[in-house]
Amino acid sequence: MGLGYHRRRLAGFVAGMRLARRFGEAERWPRERLCRHQQERVETVVRHAVRYSPFYRERFAGLVEDEPVSLGRLPVLDKVGMMENFDDLVTDRRLRREELLKRVEETGRDEYYLGNYRVMTTSGSSGRKGLFVYDEPGWSAIIAQFLRHCAMMGLSPRLPRRRVAAIVGGAPTHMSWQVAANVSVGVHNVRTLPVKRLVEELNRFRPDHMSAFPSLAVMLADEQLTGRLRVSLKSMITTSELRTPEMTDRIVEAFGVRPFDMYANTEGLWGLECERHEGIHLFEDAALLENVDEDGRPVPPGEPGARLLITGLYNMVQPVIRLEVSDVVALDPEPCPCGRTLVRTRAIEGRRDDVLELPGRDGGVVAVHPLQFALLTRDREVREFQVLQEGEGLRILVVPRAGADPVERLQAKVRQRLAELGVEDPKVVVERRAGLPRPQSGKLRMIVADPVTHRVR
Ligand SMILES: [Zn+2]
Known part of the structure; x- marks a missing residue:
């Protein structure tokens, strides 16, 4: 990791800041304007995919000749299919799945590949390792979404002394670690802590913001209530697991702050509760989502679907187009009193598999x-x-x-x-x-x- 690495990381962060500002405006756009933005991005991503990805070219043959691209006509992709066809699916022919996985394992750290790309792996509940490569626009969108979620919680990136404890998994190639590592550039004091001796570490570190899985947050709430843990938090985020109302109550009882529930998946869809805590706003300006039933038909607003189809609007190197994610979600047809027009889900009700x-x-x-x-x-x-x-x-x-x-x-x-x-x-x-x-x-x-x-x- 030389000077080039740090300069590149900073450049990526600056690009993310710029995009975050645009996203800031987009949150309150009228729905028609948001849809127009989504359609423009879909055109760009789909046409790029057809041009540079043999997989998509074959798959979309005869379906995208006309303008505009009609997303609903395109075949749905599942994660296994995406991984099995990785080498043909990406738009840079130098990228090879086996080689990338090997390099991630060998180096095991935050790096740029082929001078440009960020690589992320997921454990994959299906047992198959997920591999995601981001180019600069794709990574900017990730950074921008991270900044947006700070802003929505009232965490200003201009407060350099804020002490943030991000209690995340150990693998450096895991999404949350990568993002944490990236925003530490002159903005937050982000620390990643091991799960062991967490209480001691937290007492020493004295964070004023914490993000943790709900089960861990509840465990820490108990430590705080018994007096072994002594932290004074200004805000908290919970993510990835189901958080029940009872868990929320216990966290509030212990820390005196109401946690913001967050949704983030490596496929590129992020979301966060706003200050009203009335459902998670999904960041639709970065990823388009379709809520569908068992047969892949769109479900009406307010009704739970069987899964989500996600289309990434920024990443051009590994285009994600109508990728199935097994989340059961009901989208709220009512606008949020906060004024943001990004759609809300009452609760990410858990994986369909749960x-x-x-x-x-x-x-x-x-x-x-x-x-x-x-x-x-x-x-x-x-x-x-x-x-x-x-x-x-x-x-x-x-x-x-x-x-x-x-x-x-x-x-x-x-x-x-x-x-x-x-x-x-x-x-x-x-x-x-x-x-x-x-x-x-x-x-x-x-x-x-x-x-x-x-x-x-
Ligand atoms: Zn809201």
Whole structure:
């Protein structure tokens, strides 16, 4: 990492700042203007893809001859397809999936590839490693979205003394680490902390802003309530996992701040609650989203879809066009009182895969939403838990609070709840654990569906 690296990083940040200013105006545009902007970007990205990506050229043959490009006519892409066809899909023929993954593993740090590109990997819940390459415009859009979320929370990038603790996963190629590393350029004092000895570290660091996964935030809330953790926060962000109203209450009780719920995926769609905390505003000026049902048809506003289709509006090197993401979302048709016109979702209700399907008394299937397990979150004796679906039953791993023995009580409680939902003879086993293993990303999956049972439908 020489001078060239730092100069490039700073240049990328400046470009991001410029784009952030444009995004700042776009948040309050009338919807028609936003749609016009999206269509212009779609034209640019799709035409670039058809010209330089053999994969898209073949896929879109005969579909994009006319203007304007009609996105709804283009085939949908899934993550596996994107990864399997990576070498043909990217618009720079020098980029090779295997080589990039190898280099990321070898160097394992924040770098530029071929002088230009940022590379990101994701653990991928499907077991296959996700690989994302960003060019300069693509990376600027990421930085701009990061700056926007600071602005929406009232965190001004002009306050150089702000102490930000971003408690993220260990892998430097993980998205959140990359962004944190990038905004540290003369703007925030961003620190990444290991999960171990977190409380000690936090006491020493005395952050006034913290971002963490909800399960971790609740754990820290307990530490704060017992007095072991002593931080005074001005703001907090939670992200990536489901945050129930009970979890929110406990965080507010401990830290005296209302956390902003954030949504961000490597595919390029970001979102954040505004000061009203009435749903997450999705940053549609950087990524276009379509909310669709099981058959890929658009769902009406206000109704939950089965998945989202995402089209990235800035990254030209790895064009993301109608990529499926298995998030269950209902888009709010009402405008937000804050005046931003970016669409809101009431709650990112969790991955579609987190909705468990159990046999019903009536012979059908009962869909058990992750929010049903709020009864575990709410329980004062539960520190952490994980619900594992095994065939037709559930095994629930629980880390109880010191001195508590909630196993049998919880077993009865969950059984009763499932019975109320119409589940036939609910099979629930609660097991006590000293701790739950966290994946390298640091993100604990609260609900893990049985991959076999889940696909039967
Ligand atoms: Zn708002």
